[in-house]
Amino acid sequence: MTGRPVSALTDPTVRAGLRLLGRTLLRYRKASALSIVSALLWMAMVATVPYLTKVVIDRAIEGSNADLLPPLVGIVIAAGALKALGIGGRRFFAFSLSYRAETEMRNRLFEHMQRLAFSFHDRTATGELMARASSDLSQVRLIFAMLPITIANVSLTIIVVVTLIVLDPILGVVASLSVPGLFLLANRYATKILGVSWEVQQRLADLSRVVEEVIAGVRVVKSYGQEEQVIGRLAKAADRIFKRTMEMLRLRSSHVPAFEMIPALATAAVLAIGGYRVVQGAMTLGDFVAFTQYLTVLVFPLRITGWFFAELPRSAAAAARVTELLKTAPEITSPKQPIPLPEGRGEVRFSHVSFSYPDGPGVLRDVNVVIPAGTSVALVGPTGSGKTTLAYLVPRFYDPDEGAVLLDGVDVRKVDIEELRAAVALVFEEPFLFSATIRENIAFGNPGASDEQIRLAARLAQAHDFIVELPDGYDTVVGERGYSLSGGQRQRIALARAILRDPRVLILDDATSSVDAVTEEQITEALRKVMEGRTTIIIAHRMSTLMLAERVLLLDEGRIVASGTHEELLATSDRYRQVLAETGVIDEVAP
């Protein structure tokens, strides 16, 4: 959604947006220049044709010189051809310029979003970023599409007004009064209607929410036979849309016919005053006709110009939002002079690590722990104890506020990010699959992997068997727009993806959702194989995964409060037993 319409061009964020618009125009100066030149050509011819008409009338028709007609009319057609050329060029160059700019800006936005750190994405909703790269950019594009014609329109208006005054000063001044009238009316209309149409959009979004919710909850609706109740809800939402739309229509029906009226009123003035001047002999019939033609020529340009100035603040605001996003610096970047990761089997050391989220309380406080190479630990703790955060510091999804995380003896901040993340693979709690084939999903981190390697990884992750059962095997398209897999299946594909990287350190954020016993068994089996001899950090939510780790670290309020084997902790730590019970990892606690 674009934000509420703004109308002030003086707003500082709007000014920042205008600067982006200006810079982009300069960047595409060739297309900009061509579109403006075409527009000016069009403008010149638009201004010429009524004048030629006047010449035809005065010289040939009124002068009763029929021989002059064909050559003069030939000139009119030639001017018409140039005018058409101008229109075509203006449209084509302005459109391609505007779409080129939109496309490039969208690429830049996408690339930038990909580089922004986790902390940014944690606090920014997907919908908001979508809006930046779609509706905001379309709004920005509008300006590029409209700018050349607006420049031409404004110059056209000036030229026409000057011509009218030259043709007949008195009538010229009177007829020119329609110019500001029409512009102000068009601008007022555009501003008002943009406001109301924004409201309509909001009401539409409300209705869509109602429908989505009712369909998602249709079982409840039917269980209680409350169809009429929800129809009532929808009808109310539909009625709100109706009311707002009618408001918009009232505006339209009072303004749009008026756009025709203003030049028509000027035509009436031409008839009265112009007729008087012609009868007096102060003006020719050709001037008279030229006047009426000039007035019709102005209607459309003035409407567009009014519209342009109403859209401009909105576009500038959209551009400002885009600029702001592009200016957000990625918080985590590779060091300028990275040091190569030394040989090693993945020893992870947290040294006096403290971390807190912006404006939040401390999540980790002075954590000191070593995970020897090739061993596995499970992180256990109540919600909010910092388990996930601690694990995410290793591949530098976040950087600690104090202290350092060392991988095989090197501070991870000193290593090139690509090299670091190649050494640390991670399976997320919510395994994300792309709308691509299973093969592509497994090979996501190693696009060049051979089929054999992919199959091997899938076998290790206990995914091969169910994959070959699928309609297209490894070529089955999955993800949001493909075949839906169960949570357990998705998790195993994500695991295969991680294994294929053959990382020094494997981090598993275990899914909390319940899976049935068979799946749980399969996942446990897969993990057991994968973990063999590899440094593994498990964020445990389930007994079966917890049991896989050689050692357990108990986190509480950002500190490691106990460590040891599961049995040791169960025997010695009350807090451990309490945490397991609270988080539902185990049901009852044996004393």
Add this chain to the structure above:
Amino acid sequence: MMYARYGGQHRVDKPFRLLARAARYGRSLLRPAIVAAVWTILATAAKLVAPLVLRSGIDKGVTAGDLRFVFGATGVFLIVLGLQYLTQRLSTYQVAAVGETYLRDLRVRVFRHLINLDMGFFAKSKVGVLVSRMTSDVEALTQFVDQGAISVITSLLMVTGVTVAMFFVDVALAWTVLALLPALLVVSIIFRRYADRAYQAIREQIGQVLGALQEGISGVRVVQAYTQERRQAVEFGRVNEEYFKANLQAAKAIASYFPAVDFLATVGTALILLVGGRRVIEGTMSFGSLVAFLLYLSYFFEPIVQLSNVYNLLQAALAALSKLFGILDTRPKVAEPADPVPLPELVRGAFSFEHVTFGYDPEVPIVVDIDLEIDPGERIAIVGETGAGKSTLAKLAVRFYDPDEGQVTLDSVDLRRLAFQDLRRHVAMVPQEGFLFSGSLRDNLRFARPDATDEELWAVLEAAGMADWVRSLPERLDTEVRERGSRFSSGERQLVALVRALVADPTVIVLDEATSNLDPETEGKVEAALDRLLSGRTAIVIAHRLRTVKRADRVVVLDGGRIAEQGPPDALLAAGGAYARLYDVWERRGRDSGEIADHV
């Protein structure tokens, strides 16, 4: 096609049949539609008369040197303008009002039909598709009504009117101008063909771009974890470039069409000047007619360009109509009887499955020959592996589906013979997860009985042991539960759903127990509320918790869609059959994870 939500085909068969059907739905709007038509005709007429007034002003006033006539004509001209403004305003408003009213009613009509379809339909359909029927498809129609309909009507009227007016002014010159029409039509048709293809491509590509964008953003963490930012950006750039190319195609079509039309208009002006000018010189036509013709020429070209612009909207509207009618043509598989059997004042709650066989695909029965009689007030626990047919049995019990063979009865009446109102009043299903609707807590609690008073709600909350919890909320019953109840934890949502069922106060309750993990405190509350809900009612519980099974009067073990064994839990345990084996597994797993699995 991927991203069907954003893009997709726009062509439809038999457009006239569609429009005729659409018109039938609007019969109640006939009167305002006629009014709209009258205003539109008057507005067109007023617009066409104005140049004629101008003509006589010029001929009889200006060229004749009669100033009084000039001023008189100006007066008439102003009056005509006033009428034109008034009628145009009324016409614009009335046409749109008819259209908007029609759409509002259509939206409600489609939704009413949709929501009354059977659960089988909803199980098959994707939420996104149904939502887009109610939103983007109706939007396509709105766009047409808002921007298209009025232009189509006025444009057609105008083209006809201008043609008539031109012939009225001067026949020979009228033919000259009409000679341009074939050229105009050819250019418009060629443009349509190119533009159609271009717009089709744009719709498809915008879908791809939005999809790629969405995925790039929601999958950003994985992308970074595997340092594939550059590859993602390159791939996105490729999709984005395709969209650009599609737009460029459309730009080319537009950049050729409009200049062509404009050039034809100039040729028209030139022809009028050439032919008309010669006639004026010869004295066979007045100068005012020439001026009137110049004005008519602009009136003539404008509507044809308009029509060509609107064509796209019309295509989209027709496609949307055919999709909406598709929903209206879907017949519910579970229908209300024409003459339902009334239930007695006091329903006892005897419930039975009599030789019930059913499969979602009749070839593959899920439950087979289920024969089960449940006494009023009895509590039945249904257990069995995943796929044993437990939820299907529950769905048959509330008539989400009808059995292929046999019947399900309440107090000996076949459910298929009951009015929906009676059926839903007495037999209610409490689904697994507590689904809440956005709105206040009060609205959710009284969802099943919208007329329940606050006192009644508090009484039920007390009884369920939930009153203190509601009192602890800052706004108590007025608390907004937010979308899908996100204000509350999943355990709290379950609790609210249970109280909602209590407020409904059904005679027979069908409960699909939740499987998700709850913290011990909430777990206790859920137990208490459940007990309160189930006591004194006939209850069919799809049990996932050992405690629930133990408290049942009778356990029914399903296996492969058939009843494997049934009886009181203790007796079955002692008998050492299927139930005893299940019990064993639960006991073992229960110690580990606090929940029982569906699987053996």
